[in-house]
Each structure stands twice: as structure tokens, then as C-alpha cells.
Amino acid sequence: xxxxxxxxxxxxxxxxxxxxxxxxxxxxxxxxxxxxxxxxxxxxxxxxxxxxxxxxxxxxxxxxxxxxxxxxxxxxxxxxxxxxxxxxxxxxxxxxxxxxxxxxxxxxxxxxxxxxxxxxxxxxxxxxxxxxxxxxxxxxxxxxxxxxxxxxxxxxxxxxxxxxxxxxxxxxxxxxxxxxxxxxxxxxxxxxxxxxxxxxxxxxxxxxxxxxxxxxxxxxxxxxxxxxxxxxxxxxxxxxxxxxxxxxxxxxxxxxxxxxxxxxxxxxxxx
Amino acid sequence: xxxxxxxxxxxxxxxxxxxxxxxxxxxxxxxxxxxxxxxxxxxxxxxxxxxxxxxxxxxxxxxxxxxxxxxxxxxxxxxxxxxxxxxxxxxxxxxxxxxxxxxxxxxxxxxxxxxxxxxxxxxxxxxxxxxxxxxxxxxxxxxxxxxxxxxxxxxxxxxxxxxxxxxxxxxxxxxxxxxxxxxxxxxxxxxxxxxxxxxxxxxxxxxxxxxxxxxxxxxxxxxxxxxxxxxxxxxxxxxxxxxxxxxxxxxxxxxxxxxxxxxxxxxxxxxxxxxxxxxxxxxxxxxxxxxxxxxxxxxxxxxxxxxxxxxxxxxxx
Numbered sequence: 177x178x179x180x181x182x183x184x185x186x187x188x189x190x191x192x193x194x195x196x197x198x199x200x201x202x203x204x205x206x207x208x209x210x211x212x213x214x215x216x217x218x219x220x221x222x223x224x225x226x227x228x229x230x231x232x233x234x235x236x237x238x239x240x241x242x243x244x245x246x247x248x249x250x251x252x253x254x255x256x257x258x259x260x261x262x263x264x265x266x267x268x269x270x271x272x273x274x275x276x277x278x279x280x281x282x283x284x285x286x287x288x289x290x291x292x293x294x295x296x297x298x299x300x301x302x303x304x305x306x307x308x309x310x311x312x313x314x315x316x317x318x319x320x321x322x323x324x325x326x327x328x329x330x331x332x333x334x335x336x337x338x339x340x341x342x343x344x345x346x347x348x349x350x351x352x353x354x355x356x357x358x359x360x361x362x363x364x365x366x367x368x369x370x371x372x373x374x375x376x377x378x379x380x381x382x383x384x385x386x387x388x389x390x391x392x393x394x395x396x397x398x399x400x401x402x403x404x405x406x407x408x409x410x411x412x413x414x415x416x417x418x419x420x421x422x423x424x425x426x427x428x429x430x431x432x433x434x435x436x437x438x439x440x441x442x443x444x445x446x447x
Numbered sequence: 448x449x450x451x452x453x454x455x456x457x458x459x460x461x462x463x464x465x466x467x468x469x470x471x472x473x474x475x476x477x478x479x480x481x482x483x484x485x486x487x488x489x490x491x492x493x494x495x496x497x498x499x500x501x502x503x504x505x506x507x508x509x510x511x512x513x514x515x516x517x518x519x520x521x522x523x524x525x526x527x528x529x530x531x532x533x534x535x536x537x538x539x540x541x542x543x544x545x546x547x548x549x550x551x552x553x554x555x556x557x558x559x560x561x562x563x564x565x566x567x568x569x570x571x572x573x574x575x576x577x578x579x580x581x582x583x584x585x586x587x588x589x590x591x592x593x594x595x596x597x598x599x600x601x602x603x604x605x606x607x608x609x610x611x612x613x614x615x616x617x618x619x620x621x622x623x624x625x626x627x628x629x630x631x632x633x634x635x636x637x638x639x640x641x642x643x644x645x646x647x648x649x650x651x652x653x654x655x656x657x658x659x660x661x662x663x664x665x666x667x668x669x670x671x672x673x674x675x676x677x678x679x680x681x682x683x684x685x686x687x688x689x690x691x692x693x694x695x696x697x698x699x700x701x702x703x704x705x706x707x708x709x710x711x712x713x714x715x716x717x718x719x720x721x722x723x724x725x726x727x728x729x730x731x732x733x734x735x736x737x738x739x740x741x742x743x744x745x746x747x748x749x750x751x752x753x754x755x756x757x758x759x760x761x762x763x764x
Contacts, residue, residue, distance in 0.1 A: 283460050283467070285690075286738040288697035291731050295468065298719045298727040299475045301482035372586070379588045380701050384716060399591065406594060407602065417591040424586035 182433025185368075188426025192419075196245045199238035207235035207393045215409050227398075227412055228405055236393040237419055243394040244423055247309050247378040247387070248371045254313025255370055259320025260363055264351050266321060267328025278325070281318040289315035289377040290384075297386050308387040312377045316370045323366045327359040361438040368431030372424040379420045395420045450747065457743040461736055468732045469510050472724055478502075483526050483722045500526055500725070513725075517732070523725040532726055535714065536733070542612060543710035546633060546702065547695045549626055553634025554641055554695075555688065561638075562645020563672055566653060569646075578646065584639025589698050593632040593705035600628060610707040629706045633698050637691055644687040648680035655679075681752050689745030693738040 204223060211230040218225045224233040266277040287295075293311035297303035331337065331354060340350050381387030382396030390397060395416035402412030473479065480496040481488065497503055501512065516523055522533040561577050568574030601609030607628050613621035649672070652658055661671045700712030707713075711730060718726045 279456065279460060280463075282742070283463050286460070286464060286693060286735045286742070287467075288693045288738075290697040290700055291734055294700075294715060294719055294727065295471050295731050296475075298722065298724055299472045299482070301485075301722060303719075376586075376588055380590065383588070383590050384701065384704055386716075386719070396588070396590075399588075399594070403594065406598060410598075413591070413594060417588070417594075420588055420591070421583070421586045425582065428582060428585060 179433060179437070181429050182437060185426050185429030185431070185433050188422050189430050192241050192245065192423045192426060195238050195241035199235075199242050203232075203235045203238060205232045205235050207231060207239045208391065215405065215412075224415065225411065227402065228409075233412070233415065236398060237395070237415060239393040240395040240398060240416060240419060241423075243305070243382075243388045243392055244375050244378060244420075247305065247312065248374045248427075250309040251312035251316060251374040251378075252367050252370050254310070255316030255320045256363060256367055259317040260324045260356075260359070262317070263321040263324025264328045264355050264359065267325040268332055268347060268351065268355075277321070281321045284314065285318040287315060289373075290380060290386075293377075293381050293386050303381070303386040303389075305388050305392070308378055308381045311381075312374045315377075316374065319370060320363065320366055323362050324359050327362045328355050331355050331358045361434075365431050365435045365438065368427050368434060372427035372431070375420065375423050375427065449750075453743060453746050457739055460739050464735045464739065465514060465732055466510070468728050468735070469513065472728045473506060473509070479724055483724055485722065496526065499529070513728075517729065522729055526723050526725050527721055536711070536726075536730060539709065539711040539714045540733070542708060543696070543699050543703065543712060545626060546629055546699050546708065546710060547692070549630035550633030550637065550695055550699065550702075551688065551691075553630050554638035554691075557634065557638035558641035558645050559684075562642045563649050563676070565642065565646040566649030567668060567672065569650060577642070581639045581642035581646075584635060584642075587636065589632055589636045589701050590705045592635055593629070593702055596628045596632055597706070610705075612706075612708045612710075625708075629702050629708060632705065633695065633702045636698060637695055640694075641687065641691065645680070645684060648683040649676055651683075652676045652679050682749060685745055685748055685752060689741050692741040693734075696734055696737065 205221070209231060214226060214228055214230040216222055216226045216230075222232050222234065224237065227233055227236070262277055262281075266274050266281075269277070289312045292315055293303070293308055296307040296311050300307060332350075334354075337350055337354055340354060345353075378387055378394070379396035379399075382394040383400045385397075385400070388394035388397060390401075398416040399413045402409070402416075406413050478493070478497075479502055480493045480500065484493055484496060501509060504512075513523065522531070522536055524530060525532050561581065565574045565577040565581070568577075597609045600606045608621075608625050609628075612625050615622040652672075652675070658671060658675060661675055662668070666674065696712075699710065700715065702708070703710045703712040704716065711734070715727065715730050718730070
């Protein structure tokens with residue numbers, strides 16, 4: 177019971193990952209094959225029925241898991257790879273350098289992922305999975321910077337860091353050997369939460385036609401395409417909606433569960 | 448002194464943000480005139496547009512011209528039609544402004560009682576239920592909430608219009624009724640995020656010595672929360688609500704699409720598909736500037752909300 181949140185999150189995330197792996201190995205039919213019957217109920221050929229163009233709903237949902245995880249992994253990696261080193265540097269520096277770094281984070285924070293994606297899509301002339309991933313990734317950098325910085329400030333004040341400095345080790349060595357391993361848990365928790373945010377952002381961008389292109393099935397785009405049929409065939413929008421909610425809930429709960437596990441003092445305050 | 452420092456910071460952030468927007472549009476590979484006119488445009492028409500937009504001038508000059516236009520209170524003309532778009536943008540911003548205003552109202556009205564309840568009952572099932580409900584709300588995309596509300600309250604029950612927008616000058620009741628479902632959609636999702644912050648702010652207050660003293664001298668739980676809790680959580684809440692303004696405007700872009708509202712979001716998307724870069728970059732910069740202004744106002748409001756901060760400053764501590 178104590179770790180119910182962690183287990184619930186891990187289970188949901190595992191389901192999404194499983195769907196993604198299954199989609200790589202096996203699909204009921206090609207997710208883009210247009211045909212008849214359209215708007216069919218579930219059958220042996222189409223386990224969840226078909227959409228308005230006769231495409232297999234189950235196959236599209238499975239491939240949708242792939243798009244969702246791809247964008248999440250790339251976006252969170254961009255955020256962590258750029259945000260964590262900058263956060264450590266900001267934590268270890270004083271005066272102008274620290275101010276410039278954190279003001280930079282404030283400026284990036286003023287650009288919501290959606291606006292960045294719109295700007296990138298407009299500048300490149302078309303939206304793509306790349307512009308969506310880049311925009312979402314860049315917009316998660318400030319959060320990674322802030323959590324890493326505050327954790328790094330604590331670590332840098334520890335006696336063993338003083339001792340390492342006294343022994344003549346350089347800042348690079350200290351950052352890699354002492355700071356990074358100690359901020360890793362915080363970064364892990366942040367990554368899980370950022371993953372949830374990234375999935376929601378990808379879904380919104382795909383819904384608006386600014387994310388994954390229509391040729392690749394994505395949950396957000398599926399909901400957009402189903403909107404004209406929701407009054408008669410609600411499952412077309414409801415199933416991808418449930419998938420998005422389950423994936424986001426999974427990563428959010430996993431993040432909360434990991435945080436409780438790694439820092440039980442925060443448990444009561446932040447749940 | 449602090450006000451001046453905050454103002455200085457704000458101006459620097461705004462200047463850097465404008466450079467970022469300009470750089471993204473102008474420094475990414477590809478010819479702007481080619482992007483605007485599309486792949487099938489003739490070289491002559493591309494050259495003509497380059498000439499009209501002044502794209503052959505040095506980058507710095509183009510930035511200065513762009514900022515000069517904006518700072519003189521004007522908006523660059525549309526690259527496609529050459530028509531002025533200032534009035535369009537102002538009108539669309541007004542629509543989105545109301546949506547965000549009511550959306551924020553809904554978010555606060557939902558999050559304050561729910562967050563306080565979850566904090567007060569954090570060791571009881573009812574508190575867990577509220578926290579769980581908020582977790583669930585955070586995971587649902589805004590457009591899904593919008594579609595569900597439209598089906599139930601717009602189409603099945605016919606309580607509110609399913610989509611569209613009516614100006615307040617045409618009909619006040621029509622204006623309000625058209626804003627109900629979009630505002631709830633925007634507010635519900637933001638409210639779910641806010642619940643967590645409200646809850647943690649209240650848990651902090653409930654653990655303080657003075658709150659325990661208030662309870663021990665006879666204040667009832669909710670009365671003590673109302674009298675002492677709300678005031679002491681205000682600082683954190685104003686900060687969080689301020690930080691959410693950016694995501695509220697981003698959320699409004701999605702909500703406007705769901706409900707076919709002619710606000711700044713749909714206008715922005717329309718200009719993205721028209722590839723009207725000057726209009727897109729100007730609107731993006733305006734939205735970013737708005738977020739920075741709200742952050743500045745939040746920073747400035749600390750002194751008014753918490754007299755301790757004001758006095759500390761006056762005493763030079």
C-alpha cells in the first residue's frame with residue numbers, strides 16, 4: 177500500500193511501453209490502409225473496429241504509443257542533457273554567471289511549448305515531429321535547470337566536496353564524481369514528470385496539426401480526426417483520449433512514487 | 448530600488464526574448480520569402496517579396512526596423528496581403544483575454560476549496576479522493592475535456608452553445624453563454640494543476656505553530672483556515688497563478704480551436720498555415736511579453752501581499 181502510487185504509475189507506463197513494443201513487432205493490420213468497412217464495430221479482423229476511413233483502430237492506437245513515447249524520450253532527453261549541466265553550473269557559480277543562467281531560464285520559461293512549436297513550424301514552413309520534439313524539449317529545460325541547481329547547491333555545500341576541493345580536484349571532476357550522482361535522483365523524478373507534460377504537449381500539437389504529421393498515427397491527431405463523428409462513434413475519440421490520460425497519469429504517478437521513495441520527507445507536503 | 452531592479456530585469460528579458468523570436472524566424476535555414484510563398488512560387492515573385500519585406504537588408508537593420516515598428520505602437524503588415532493587421536490582433540486579443548480571465552476564475556474557484564480540503568483531510572479518504580481527482584484532471588488533455596463538455600452540455604442537454612463566439616456589444620447574455628463551456632474547459636485543466644500547489648501551501652500552514660495556537664485557543668478548523676491560512680498562502684498562490692498565465696494562454700490556443708472561437712490562438716494558427724511570418728512572430732512576441740509582464744506584476748505584488756517583505760526592505764535587511 178505504501179508504494180501504491182509508484183506501482184500504479186509503473187504499471188501504466190509499462191502498458192504504454194508494451195503497446196509500443198508490440199506495435200514494432202506485430203500489428204493487426206497496416207494502420208494507414210484505407211478500406212471498408214468504415215466505422216465498423218469490433219470484429220475478429222478489427223479488434224477495436226475501424227475509423228471513418230476504414231483504418232484499423234487497434235493498429236492506430238498501438239502505433240500512436242510509438243509516436244507518444246518517441247516525442248517524450250527525445251523531448252525529455254533534450255531537457256535533461258541541456259538543463260542538468262546548466263543547472264549544475266548555475267549551482268556552482270556565483271554572481272553574474274549564475275544570474276545570467278537563471279535569467280536565461282526565466283526567458284525560456286516565458287515561451288510555452290505550444291508557442292515555441294508554432295514559431296518553429298512557421299519558420300520552417302511546415303510542422304513536423306522534429307519541430308514538436310524540439311519545442312517541447314527546449315521548453316522543459318528551465319524546469320530541469322531549477323531542480324538541478326537547487327540540488328547542486330546542497331551537494332556543493334557538503335564537507336566531502338570541500339575535501340575534494342582541498343585535495344586539489346577541479347570543478348569538472350567534482351561535478352562529475354560528486355554532484356551528478358547526487359542530483360541524479362531529483363533528475364529522475366523530474367524526467368518522469370516532464371515526460372507526462374511532453375505527452376500532453378505532443379497530443380495538443382498533433383490535435384492542432386502542429387505535431388506528428390497525419391501520415392503517422394498519433395493519439396492527438398486521432399481525436400482531431402474523430403471530432404466530426406463523436407456523436408455517433410464516441411469510441412473513435414474516447415479510446416485515444418483514454419490512452420493519452422493513462423500515459424500521462426502513469427508518468428506523473430511514477431514521478432510522485434519515485435520522489436516518495438527517494439525523499440520521504442516531501443511525501444506529505446507535495447502529494 | 449527593488450522596483451527599479453525588477454523593471455530592469457523585465458526589460459532585459461523582453462529584449463532577449465525579442466532577439467530569440469527574431470533569430471528563430473530569420474536564422475533557421477531557408478529563405479523567408481520562399482517559405483511564405485511556398486515551394487511552387489516563381490523566382491520573380493520570391494524576389495519581389497524579398498524586396499517588399501526588406502529581406503536584403505542586414506539582419507541587424509531588419510531587427511531594428513521590426514522593434515521600431517512595435518515600440519511605436521504599430522504592428523508589421525501582413526506579408527501576404529500587405530494589409531495592416533493591428534486592429535485584427537487587438538480584437539482577437541480581447542476575445543482571448545476574456546477567455547483566459549474567466550478560465551483563471553474557474554481554475555481558482557475549483558482549486559482553492561479543493562486544495563484546502565485535500566490539505567485539511569490529508570490523512571482521510573476524502574482528502575486522498577480530491578488529490579486523486581486532481582491527478583486525473585491533470586492527465587486529461589484540454590481538448591478532450593472540451594469535446595466531452597460540448598457533447599453533454601452543448602448538444603445533448605443544449606444548456607450552452609456548443610461553439611462560436613458572440614461579442615458582448617451584440618448580446619451580453621450571448622457573450623457570457625458562449626464563454627461558459629470554453630472557460631470551464633480551460634479552467635478545469637489548469638485548476639487540477641493548481642490543486643496540488645494549493646494543497647501543499649495549506650499543508651505548510653497547517654504545520655505552523657501559530658496555526659496550532661489558533662486552533663488551541665478555540666478557532667474552528669475552517670474558520671482558522673479562512674482567517675489565517677488563506678492570507679499566509681496568498682504569496683505562494685499568487686506566484687503559482689502568475690506562472691500559469693503562460694500555460695493559460697497556450698491552453699486558450701487549443702480551447703479556441705475546439706470551440707471555433709475567433710481569438711488570438713485561432714488567428715495565430717491561421718497565420719501559421721498561411722506562413723505569414725511577420726504576423727506570427729509579432730503575435731508570439733506579444734504573448735511572451737504578456738507572460739513577462741504578469742511575472743513582473745507578481746514580483747511587484749509581493750510587497751503588497753506580505754507586509755513583512757515590505758518592512759524588511761525598508762529596514763534594509
